[in-house]
Amino acid sequence: MLSQRINKIQASPIRKLYPYAEEALNRGIVVYPLNIGQPDIKTPEEYLSAICNFDEEVISYANSKGIPQLINSFVKYYNNYEINFNSDDIIITNGGSEALLFTMLTLCDVGDEILIPEPYYSNYNSLAHIAGINIVPITTNAESGFSLPEKSAILNLVTSKTKAILITNPSNPTGKVYLKDEINLIREIALEKNLFIIADEVYKEFVYDGLEYISFAHFKDIEDRVIIPDSISKRYSACGARIGCIASKNKEIMKSMLKLAQSRLAVATLEQVGAANLINVPDSYMEEVKTEYCNRRDLVFNALQEMDGVICKKPSGAFYIVAKLPVVDAEKFAIWLLREFNVDNETILITPAENFYATDGLGRDEIRISYSINIESLKKAMNILKEALKVYPNKK
Structure with a gap:
């Protein structure tokens, strides 16, 4: 019998879809990671x-x-x-x-x-x-x-x-x-x-x-x-x-x-x-990094604004954005993206937002996107999300 403490600790919502991503990778699918705040900026x-x-x-x-x-x-x-x-x-x-x-x-x-x-x-x-x-x-x-x-x-x-x-x-x-x-x-x-x-x-x-x-x-x-x-x-x-x-x-x-x-x-x-x-580290390093993230933020936000049924306000900091999608269950949508959907053999790994809430039922139709990957990858990732929402069968 394990402790109640360990049984109450949830699996990371940011990492728990990795097995589905690994399955996609094993099928030869390119997966753009929008799930985790791992910067691709060079360490000083x-x-x-x-x-x-x-x-x-x-x-x-x-x-x-x-x-x-x-x-x-x-x-x-x-x-x-x-x-x-x-x-x-x-x-x-x-x-x-x-x-x-x-x-x-x-x-x-x-x-x-x-x-x-x-x-x-x-x-x-x-x-x-x-x-x-x-x-x-x-x-x-x-x-x-x-x-x-x-x-x-x-x-x-x-x-x-x-x-x-x-x-x-x-x-x-x-x-x-x-x-x-x-x-x-x-x-x-x-x-x-x-x-x-x-x-x-x-x-x-x-x-x-x-x-x-x-x-x-x-x-x-x-x-x-x-x-x-x-x-x-x-x-x-x-x-x-x-x-x-x-x-x-x-x-x-x-x-x-x-x-x-x-x-x-x-x-x-x-x-x-x-x-x-x-x-x-010189100040120029942080100035360049901040400019890069701001540009990535603008790309992701502008792309989301063009998607039917998506609701989000423009974030002013960090490198994340939470968006409400026209789907019933964001986790099922995230799994579907990895198992059943791709554009030219490419798909995305997103984080369902429900586990960022403590109140039951909130965030079920929301996702968190991390824009800590490069601009070209983000462009492709946003196009994949746009095309996926057009054809996803379990929409609101």
Whole structure:
């Protein structure tokens, strides 16, 4: 008999259709992956060069908190955004996922609750189950561009068990960017109800259309209740490096989280060495990457706008878009694409959006598209989706 904990953890909705994709590949079908946020942008050479120049004779354990040069590089990185963390405010983690798990375990007891706008990054569910906490959704929808509801609607969700609000800004999966009014709304609720704010801002580099990125760490009156789980994965196209951090001005939280960091010993030494050198990547790298993603966003959005029955608002950040399709069940549609449909022996792998929602029944006719692959592939992928929707038999 296995644990209830493991039985409650769902398979990744982003990865669970891989067997169907593998079947298609084995039949000689080209599959364009629109399902996962794996950038195809080249990782900066600064990362690999630092590892190649590592000259210690022994690869020893790093400090559980992280190596000093990486911590200091994060301090400098945040200072560039006018966020004044110091070295005591940062702990290095095995990617952003460990940072999120450590945060949940530190803030919450079993049975406590965290509010999260839905749809949300599906891996939050797994982390919450591991921590034994409950996610309470703040429902948003495609028709409104996934804007937050009125303050009263959010306040009605707060109970004696509520410990925090988790905000992903820009959002995965929607690409929604929360601007000043919505940031202030969450800030006010956190102050009124004595809640923590978990600010997942890993896509902060990718804010388009001239919008201003605002961090919860910019507000002095909530600095003791803001925890930022971060990662180098997306901004530097270094998902496999598995380097992240937790940052907070709350000394008690950081002291407590260090115990969790010590329990897993240390983050890999060489990966930290490589990541520490990323602070030396020139600004031109990020400017070019941001421009490239913006162009990809425009291509995908414009293509979706031309498809009959598709509903979506233009996302302003990250590299994802959630679209409502004229189909009854997006998962069945996704499987049909891989098993039964192709254009010139090519098809697409998409992510059904239902598992990004906590509310039963929502998102069943929606998909998340990641536009982290190159422009030419995206053009072909969007044409495949357009042609598929014309002939799919189980439409609304």
